[in-house]
Amino acid sequence: MLTWETPVMLASNTASTKKLAFITTFLIIVLCPVTMVMSQPQADVLPLPASDADCLLRFKDTLVNASFISSWDPSISPCKRNSENWFGVLCVTGNVWGLQLEGMGLTGKLDLEPLAAIKNLRTLSFMNNKFNGSMPSVKNFGALKSLYLSNNRFTGEIPADAFDGMHHLKKLLLANNAFRGSIPSSLAYLPMLLELRLNGNQFHGEIPYFKQKDLKLASFENNDLEGPIPESLSNMDPVSFSGNKNLCGPPLSPCSSDSGSSPDLPSSPTEKNKNQSFFIIAIVLIVIGIILMIISLVVCILHTRRRKSLSAYPSAGQDRTEKYNYDQSTDKDKAADSVTSYTSRRGAVPDQNKLLFLQDDIQRFDLQDLLRASAEVLGSGSFGSSYKTGINSGQMLVVKRYKHMNNVGRDEFHEHMRRLGRLKHPNLLPIVAYYYRREEKLLIAEFMPNRSLASHLHANHSVDQPGLDWPTRLKIIQGVAKGLGYLFNELTTLTIPHGHLKSSNVVLDESFEPLLTDYALRPVMNSEQSHNLMISYKSPEYSLKGHLTKKTDVWCLGVLILELLTGRFPENYLSQGYDANMSLVTWVSNMVKEKKTGDVFDKEMTGKKNCKAEMLNLLKIGLSCCEEDEERRMEMRDAVEKIERLKEGEFDNDFASTTHNVFASRLIDDDDFGFAMNR
Numbered sequence: 118m119l120t121w122e123t124p125v126m127l128a129s130n131t132a133s134t135k136k137l138a139f140i141t142t143f144l145i146i147v148l149c150p151v152t153m154v155m156s157q158p159q160a161d162v163l164p165l166p167a168s169d170a171d172c173l174l175r176f177k178d179t180l181v182n183a184s185f186i187s188s189w190d191p192s193i194s195p196c197k198r199n200s201e202n203w204f205g206v207l208c209v210t211g212n213v214w215g216l217q218l219e220g221m222g223l224t225g226k227l228d229l230e231p232l233a234a235i236k237n238l239r240t241l242s243f244m245n246n247k248f249n250g251s252m253p254s255v256k257n258f259g260a261l262k263s264l265y266l267s268n269n270r271f272t273g274e275i276p277a278d279a280f281d282g283m284h285h286l287k288k289l290l291l292a293n294n295a296f297r298g299s300i301p302s303s304l305a306y307l308p309m310l311l312e313l314r315l316n317g318n319q320f321h322g323e324i325p326y327f328k329q330k331d332l333k334l335a336s337f338e339n340n341d342l343e344g345p346i347p348e349s350l351s352n353m354d355p356v357s358f359s360g361n362k363n364l365c366g367p368p369l370s371p372c373s374s375d376s377g378s379s380p381d382l383p384s385s386p387t388e389k390n391k392n393q394s395f396f397i398i399a400i401v402l403i404v405i406g407i408i409l410m411i412i413s414l415v416v417c418i419l420h421t422r423r424r425k426s427l428s429a430y431p432s433a434g435q436d437r438t439e440k441y442n443y444d445q446s447t448d449k450d451k452a453a454d455s456v457t458s459y460t461s462r463r464g465a466v467p468d469q470n471k472l473l474f475l476q477d478d479i480q481r482f483d484l485q486d487l488l489r490a491s492a493e494v495l496g497s498g499s500f501g502s503s504y505k506t507g508i509n510s511g512q513m514l515v516v517k518r519y520k521h522m523n524n525v526g527r528d529e530f531h532e533h534m535r536r537l538g539r540l541k542h543p544n545l546l547p548i549v550a551y552y553y554r555r556e557e558k559l560l561i562a563e564f565m566p567n568r569s570l571a572s573h574l575h576a577n578h579s580v581d582q583p584g585l586d587w588p589t590r591l592k593i594i595q596g597v598a599k600g601l602g603y604l605f606n607e608l609t610t611l612t613i614p615h616g617h618l619k620s621s622n623v624v625l626d627e628s629f630e631p632l633l634t635d636y637a638l639r640p641v642m643n644s645e646q647s648h649n650l651m652i653s654y655k656s657p658e659y660s661l662k663g664h665l666t667k668k669t670d671v672w673c674l675g676v677l678i679l680e681l682l683t684g685r686f687p688e689n690y691l692s693q694g695y696d697a698n699m700s701l702v703t704w705v706s707n708m709v710k711e712k713k714t715g716d717v718f719d720k721e722m723t724g725k726k727n728c729k730a731e732m733l734n735l736l737k738i739g740l741s742c743c744e745e746d747e748e749r750r751m752e753m754r755d756a757v758e759k760i761e762r763l764k765e766g767e768f769d770n771d772f773a774s775t776t777h778n779v780f781a782s783r784l785i786d787d788d789d790f791g792f793a794m795n796r
């Protein structure tokens with residue numbers, strides 16, 4: 118403990134030597150101001166900057182209904198090293214980088230002011246809540262890159278200058294609220310804006326002239342907008358303007374003669390000065406440009422060569438039976454430098470154009486090895502296509518080429534991959550390596566010889582290829598449950614730890630042990646595509662109430678159980694959203710209610726003898742996981758525990774009493790589980 122006496126005592130004890138006298142003097146000079154401050158009365162102490170944790174806690178205090186984040190523990194850092202962050206808090210290299218509190222039923226006014234002091238804050242998402250009142254002030258968030266406020270109940274006009282100074286803002290989602298008035302003109306000057314969603318509000322008047330050249334997506338549909346569409350937006354999808362009062366001009370039909378001209382291009386106050394300086398700078402740039410042209414020519418040639426080889430992986434939608442060979446003449450020496458181990462390099466910025474390995478115990482190969490090998494299309498899913506390929510060492514790999522994976526920036530993407538790379542469980546298929554480019558991501562995993570659970574449940578069976586028997590199905594669902602239990606324990610901060618659980622994302626090794634794939638990818642998937650394509654978004658809670666919770670994965674587990682027991686394909690997978698009429702869950706529930714439970718089970722399933730109790734109990738668990746009302750739906754840990762106990766033949770006899778309530782909401786009683794099976 119430092120006190121005023123400390124340096125004095127040091128001085129008297131050590132005055133004998135010059136060296137120590139020097140140290141003493143140094144200590145007095147350095148420590149005096151510190152100790153003086155420490156000894157001042159409280160009121161005179163300079164205020165310390167608030168820590169990120171303080172800011173978050175202050176923000177939490179402004180929220181109504183914040184029970185989801187009651188676990189934020191002031192005694193622990195929001196970004197725990199090698200472990201879990203505070204719920205909803207996104208961290209990069211130990212700093213709070215974002216806050217994602219989506220679909221939590223948060224209500225009241227949103228006051229972002231307490232968060233303004235978080236230095237590294239770059240992204241905020243409060244989508245799918247019930248916030249009301251006016252748009253929160255964001256002027257003090259000049260470094261913010263993305264702001265997601267869609268699907269709330271915000272109202273009122275947004276001031277024209279609301280976004281002034283947000284020079285880094287790339288994505289702004291305000292869709293499906295009740296904003297009124299004109300579209301704020303400051304949006305039109307945001308230099309980095311790439312994506313803007315204003316659809317589903319009550320904005321009126323004309324659309325301002327958006328000056329951004331890189332604006333990739335802007336949606337204005339379902340507002341009260343009118344007048345000519347600015348020329349700068351004429352290349353956008355016409356759908357982006359539908360459902361408005363009277364918008365005209367390209368890409369919609371031409372305006373009538375008096376309103377046909379493009380709106381005047383407004384100039385910002387500093388535009389004239391800018392133009393002058395641009396002119397001078399342009400001359401300088403021409404000179405520099407000539408030099409750069411030579412450099413870029415060289416870069417271009419190298420780049421084109423890389424692209425050529427990468428495009429050997431065709432994009433989704435190409436012929437499914439396609440088989441092709443890559444150029445065999447690739448230079449192996451060059452390829453040797455396209456491998457990087459990424460398991461032990463936390464925080465390091467990886468090189469572009471390299472395969473990044475997440476597992477240590479796998480023989481290294483490089484991008485050129487992959488590109489050179491022949492590849493077979495396994496299938497084109499909603500997010501991309503998967504290819505089976507064998508590399509020189511004889512390893513069989515699956516390369517999935519992802520579309521729609523640009524939700525986060527480069528550093529955050531690498532951070533998330535490292536996090537996934539640390540997951541280790543016998544029922545998770547590890548990501549062996551990945552490849553990152555801004556517009557292209559490849560995820561590489563081992564090929565599993567018995568393919569997917571979906572391929573077994575829904576293929577045509579024959580004598581040579583019988584359907585899965587009961588013991589195998591039981592083993593599979595138990596492995597799935599263990600894998601999910603592990604994900605739930607390890608990824609507590611994710612709203613939905615798996616997010617895309619379905620039978621084609623359960624692959625089987627040579628002994629039919631199941632391994633989960635495509636897990637925990639929601640944070641890096643583009644939000645719009647995940648809404649449309651990820652299986653969790655087809656749950657009733659998302660379709661009916663617009664929110665997702667951890668129980669959404671429980672719903673997906675329930676559907677998977679019913680699919681495994683019945684052999685029926687869940688029709689909801691194909692359609693968007695949840696349709697109770699088409700649901701496998703409704704069909705099974707009705708069969709049980711009509712006392713036809715025995716007819717529910719897959720006719721192709723052998724080995725059922727003496728296993729009625731196990732099958733019925735699994736059916737009960739499945740239906741308990743498929744409770745439409747999340748409150749009454751089973752918890753994941755209970756489901757995992759009960760499924761595991763099926764194996765040991767010690768299924769919980771109390772289950773009937775605990776599930777009675779659950780079934781009651783579907784009007785199913787435990788007695789309904791009468792069983793009359795032919796085989």
Ligand SMILES: Nc1ncnc2c1ncn2[C@@H]1O[C@H](COP(=O)(O)OP(=O)(O)OP(=O)(O)O)[C@@H](O)[C@H]1O
Pocket residue numbers: 495496497498499500501502503515517546562563564565566568569570572617621622623624634635
């Ligand atoms: N590691 C693997 N081993 C064996 N088969 C695999 C592997 N990974 C994927 N598959 C299979 O390849 C096919 C295509 O998979 P892909 O993940 O591209 O699409 P999907 O699972 O059908 O849909 P989505 O893109 O929505 O996940 C699926 O049948 C899948 O089960």
